[in-house]
Amino acid sequence: MNCCGAGLAAECTNNTKDLALWQRDEELRRSGRVMPDGTAEYVFSIPQIHCGACISAIEDGLLGVEGVVASRVNLTLRRATVRLDSPERAPGFLFDVIGKIGYKAMPLDMADQAHEQARQSSELLKALAVSGFAASNIMLLSVSVWSGAEGATRDLFHLVSAMIALPTVAYCGRPFFRSALAALRVRKLNMDVPISLGVILAVALSLYETFTGGAEAYFDAAVTLIFFLLIGRYLDQLMRERARSSVLGLARLAAKGAMVVLETGDIRYVPVDEIEPGMRVRVPAGERMPVDARILTGSTELDRSLVTGESAPVLAGAGDAVEAGTFNLTGSVDMEVLRPASQSFLAEVMRMLEAAEQGRGRYERIADRMARAYAPSVHILSASAFVMWMLITGDFHQSLYTAIAVLIVTCPCALGLAVPVVHVIGAGRLFQSGILMRDGSALERLAEANHAVFDKTGTLTTGEALATVSNLPEAEARIARALALNSTHPASRAVAQALAGTVPIEGEAITEVAGFGMEGIFDGRRARLGRASFVGEIAAVAPAGEGLVFAVEGGMSHAIAIAETIRDGAAQAIAVLRAQGIESEILSGDAPAAVGRIAKAVGIGKWRAGETPASKMARLEQLRDQGLKTLMVGDGLNDAPALAAGHVSFAPATASDAGRFAADFIFTRNNLSAIVEARDISLQAAKLVRQNFGLAIAYNFISVPLAFAGQVTPLVAAIAMSTSSIIVLANSLRLQRRNGATMATKRELVATPGKTIGAKA
């Protein structure tokens, strides 16, 4: 693919826009796969898909385009799969096609681990189906036995049950046996240990009964138990998978490679891990820096917000060093690579991130905490039942039978469902409100949080600048908008946005002078938009100050105020958190003045400016040592280690890849009320989990004495276990009840950014 690309690039090296397009094609191509029939398949994540009309709009829109063979939208995962007729066709145009239909597409890399995960859940579903089949058939036979089948008929039914149960337990029980073995190997007990022990002993005892012509076999209990537990396991897996696919789905086109300028002058696309020091790379405007490098030729403005958190663009020219991950705003530059990608600034942050994640791995889930107390007590109970019966009756068979009955009725069937069902329903409710959860333990941790830390740029603010243009005559406003529209600089975009009502005028020779501003000729007069000094050269009166200025040659200069926009609901969310006893503070990489202004606006008294990724992480560790459980909200690459070090963390969907990767929750709407809402749900979920545990323990209080007394027949065990599971399930479903908005209106609200969903508090 490089060969055809090189030719293409050589033609358009002068045009920085085409160069960026070409790079996009190359990167997308690497994420696609070639199908056996010679077509090429690409998968996009489109978070805005939300209804049937979206499906037909996207599918039909794509099918009408030349080169598209098939398109299929998956509403559940909010993805579109597009097949092109040949792998040679550049796939970049698909973004524009989907964009024209009105959606924003992001490419998905098919090579990642999402595949492995999908396989795992379909394995679980298969096991669930098999155990469901086995459970219903064995139950059918068991009911006949309980209702009075005797003699040869009973033995036959037991034998048939055994023939179904043995392969089922061997096949469907593997997830539990594996996890129990893993726990035992490190000399620990988890829930799966009593489960595996109970199932294996029940089957062994029943086999013995079957072959000696005994009256009571527990095949139904063993298989039903596995069936119920697999439901819990599957739901857990399903939730994690959906969250993961959504998080991955948001992956932006990060610099996965760069255009290397060869000595012959040709340009070749090289994946980022093959770039070596000393190579010469060309980075067009609108791309991220792939590696740490030094600028050789060209000058540009850089958005270093991912690195420093500072929002204002920085001017860079020949000789300046540039970190990987900074965004090239205005000009194409040629650079000399200083370090391989594995040693870049980006990689350094990633290493810090991993270290912090390991720290969080120490968190023990509620279910495991329960297991630590539950498993030993169950084993001791069962053993004491055996000893007691041996002392009283001296009958070995009867004693063993009672001990196994105790193990079977205490099998944590309801406990296995208690947590996952609540988490799945919680994740579903969050999903509907535009919040994605990475895994179930995040919901537990969120409920425990008692301190909040916010990043500023991109978190408390939207990261987009807001321009205030006043007293600009209509004719000049049209010129200013024309200039602003020709640049991707944040300030220009803000000006274009502020003047959205005016029609731009046709101009000539509109150019961007990197680091200074825009210039163009309109009706024979020069006009400039940019730095005060730059505009002052042509204005009648040199403007005072430093800010953004616009002027037409020989005319008045107009100052344009640029301010950060505070995210909707920021102040309210912080006030609500405070009312709930959670104090907030700001950690920002930006300058003190900017941070102080925002802190005042949102009502936070405690803030720190000029923070680096390492110092942010250190602050979070310090908070942890003080015994606080920190809720971290951030977006940038510089926040990533802090996000991972926090007890629980949030990132907006607009965050950097690293930020999203590190966060537990990702909110796709523009409003910070998402945090308050997620916390509400987490508190409800925590309450329900506690209730479920209470119910499960109450059940044991009734069933254990019965089993101890030798009164638990297979019939009693079957009824008791099913009832407790159903009660726990029914209780968990209460989380689904929502106050206020119905599902339909909520969906609409989520689908329309800008509109806000009122925080419930």
Next chain:
Amino acid sequence: MTGLLLLVPIALFLGLLGLAGFLWSLSSGQYEDLDGAGERILNDDGPLTRKTEKRD
């Protein structure tokens, strides 16, 4: 008793048939987009999509 010898295998066979049917539907990808399947009923351009998909 002889009735059982016939009925138990029949019951098991029917159960297995159901299980096989489910496993087939699972492997043919019918559970991959449950939300979408419900919405697609309302789209009347089904034949168009099917036609184009058959071509490849």
